[in-house]
Amino acid sequence: MILKSEPSAIAGFLEDTSNLKNGWTPGVFFPETPEEVASLLASAVAEGRRYTVAGNGTGTTGARIPFGDYVIAMQKLDRISEVEVLSDEKALIRVQPGALLQEVQAKAAAAGWFYPPDPTEKTCFIGSTIANNSTGSRSLKYGPTRNHVQALKIALPQGDLLEIERGQYFADAEGRFTLDLPIAGRLSFQRPGYAMPLTSKHNAGYWSTPGMDLIDLFIGSEGTLGVIVEATLLLRPAPEQVIACLAWFQSEDELLDFVRQARAGSGGVSPRALELFDRRALEFLRQSYPEIATETAGAIYFEEETTAESEDTCLEAWLALMERCGSPVEKSWAALDSEGLQKLRDFRHKLPVLVNEWLSRQSESKVSTDMALPDERFAELFRLYRDACDREGFTYIIFGHIGNAHLHLNILPRNREEFDRAKTLYRQLVSEVLAMGGTLSAEHGIGKLKSEYLVQMYGRDGIMEMVRVKKAFDPYLVLNIGNMIPKDYFE
Ligand SMILES: Cc1cc2nc3c(=O)[nH]c(=O)nc-3n(C[C@H](O)[C@H](O)[C@H](O)COP(=O)(O)OP(=O)(O)OC[C@H]3O[C@@H](n4cnc5c(N)ncnc54)[C@H](O)[C@@H]3O)c2cc1C
Known part of the structure; x- marks a missing residue:
């Protein structure tokens, strides 16, 4: 090696x-x-x-x-198996952790299958997406990575190689897991007793639900419990067609009403993605897309899966919904084929790229959120962020997964004084979102930057319950120390 x-x-x-x-x-x-x-x-x-x-x-x-x-x-562990078809509805693909997500998706697609998780950044490794329970725009329909993992092989901190098939190990009625391993011997530990937030996306701390499957403890554990060395992923039949569209709005209220109705399936629509670009995000994008109208208050990107037979009805339902919500149909950017779809996805991906370019010309880092609220509270989250930033006079953008009430607020400080104020505001927003039943992280995880806020979310007792799980697997503290659990909790 x-x-x-x-x-x-x-x-x-x-x-x-x-x-x-x-x-x-x-x-x-x-x-x-x-x-x-x-x-x-x-x-x-x-x-x-x-x-x-x-x-x-x-x-x-x-x-x-x-x-x-x-x-x-993980670079050299990058093999991807052939697709194994189990039925018309289900296939499997085995991957090593260093395979690129986009290559796993491409291999599935070449065989006529579909791997739904789609973080905006496609150059991530598949193993990391499992360690982080990553999500993307399609998670509105398909849920997070967790829903698509059938089996894992994990190198545990004491050197055991543990293979877990979904459905193999469950917590008992008291929430206890017991495992007998060749090197570590008997491991017996209690799942954390905290209640998880009722958000549809959540990646903050160890997963814990009554009667849970052991595989779900490892998914989203950010590499603190073991190294994922192989995974078996569930594939679905590829959708026949996908339509996508950017709908523009001249008022935020109409935009939010559109999201509300789309989520409710008004008029028969059934989105697999509902993504927000607020007015300031569009201002950023105008550098690369000067055709974006200046009077725009925001835009919603949506996707729906269709068939040749259903496409017309589907389009009509969306156009009617846009009209009802004041979005000018003739100005929308629609994509009915894969080339058009790619152009709209490039548009979406361009936003973080432009933000990063802007930041590279500044001396300060951005302050960004990855929090989510229970789905139906998406408008409250948007208004909370917007009003707070307007009060402070910050340069900021709000964008992302509005269908899951999961919005990224990026505050872009121009100097140290603004950065300090932005950090103070971040702390206030964390308190408010947690008090509203939200999660600290919907998809990016906690890592080293957000562990102090995880204490705010679960309290000292909740963190100590995580420490007990961590120590059951890693008694000598050799793996990913400093991630997720604040270091001083091990002292
Ligand atoms: C522009 C941009 C857009 C993004 N969009 C999204 C998005 O839409 N959705 C989303 O969920 N995330 C998004 N992300 C975040 C990021 O892409 C994901 O968290 C991704 O899963 C990280 O993958 P990576 O290979 O780069 O991991 P790294 O950054 O290298 O590592 C991330 C973590 O995974 C752990 N890890 C890596 N491999 C393993 C393994 N084999 N076993 C155990 N632990 C392991 C590491 O220890 C670390 O804790 C975005 C990032 C950027 C820059």
């Missing part, structure tokens, strides 16, 4: 998209088999090493950045 320690080879592993600085590592291991990952972990205590697992560095929370730990890089 290759170990690299020269500065030029390891520099890339000291960053992700979070702007977290000062990471350092004595070296990066590139295992080529699950057994090599397990053997690194098995010898961690004897070698006096801790490890941080690295995917492809698109994470936003500093989770893969080491602070003195060795890095286990």
Whole structure:
């Protein structure tokens, strides 16, 4: 197994998209088999090493950045199996964690199948999307990555290789799991007793529900309980056709009414994606798309799956809904084929790219949220963010997954004073969203940047319940320490 320690080879592993600085590592291991990952972990205590697992560095929370730990890089574990068809409705694909999400999707598509999870950033590794329970615009219809994972092989911190099939291990009536492992011996632990928020997207802390499946504890655990070394994913038949459209609005109230009616299926619509661009997000995009009208108050991007027979009826239902909500049909940007669809997706992806370009010209980092509320409260979340930022006079944008009441607020400070005020506002918004029954993170996870807020979400007792789960698997604290659970909770 290759170990690299020269500065030029390891520099890339000291960053992700979070702007977290000062990471350092004595070296990066590139295992080529699950057994090599397990053997690194098995010898961690004897070698006096801790490890941080690295995917492809698109994470936003500093989770893969080491602070003195060795890095286990997933790059070389990148195999993707052929599609295994189980029935007309169901197929499986086996992947190693370092395969790119877009390559898994392409391989499924080439065989006529479909892997729904679609984080906007396609260059992430598939293993990381499982470790982070990633979601995307299609999660409105298909739910998070969790719903599409059938089995996992995990290298545990003491060196065991655990294979879990969905449906194999459940928490007992008291919420306890018991596992017998060759190296670690008997592991017996209690799932955390906290109640999770009633949001449709949630990726903050360990998953915990009555009678839960053990596989769900690992999904979204941000690499703190083990390294995913293989996964079996569920595929669905590819939709025959997809229509997509950007609908423009001249008033925010009409836009929000459109979302409300679309979510309710008004007139027969059935969206698989409902995404917001607020007025300021469109101002950013106008740099690349000057054709965006200046009087626009916001836009909604939607997708629906159709067939040749249903396409006309589907389009009519959407056009009628747009008319009812004051969106000028003739000005909308519609896509009825794959080329058009790609253009609209490029439009969506362009927004974070432009924001990052803008930030690279500033001295300050952005302050951004990944919180969500229960679905029906999407308008409250939008107004909460908008009103607070307007009061503060910030430069900001609001965009994202409005169908799941999951909006990204990006505050773009122009100087240190604004940055400090933005951080203060962030703390206030966290308190308000949690008090409204929301989640701290819907998809990006906690990583190193948000662990203090996780304490706010679950309280000291909730964090200590997570610590007990973590220590059951990782008693010598060798893996992804500093992620999700604040470090001082281990002292
Ligand atoms: C422009 C942009 C758009 C984005 N859009 C979305 C979006 O729509 N939805 C969304 O959910 N996220 C989104 N993200 C966040 C990010 O893409 C996801 O969190 C993604 O899953 C990270 O993948 P990565 O391979 O880059 O992981 P990294 O950043 O390298 O690592 C992320 C975490 O995963 C852990 N990890 C990696 N591999 C493994 C493994 N095999 N076993 C255990 N733990 C592991 C790491 O330790 C770390 O904690 C976006 C990011 C950017 C920059």
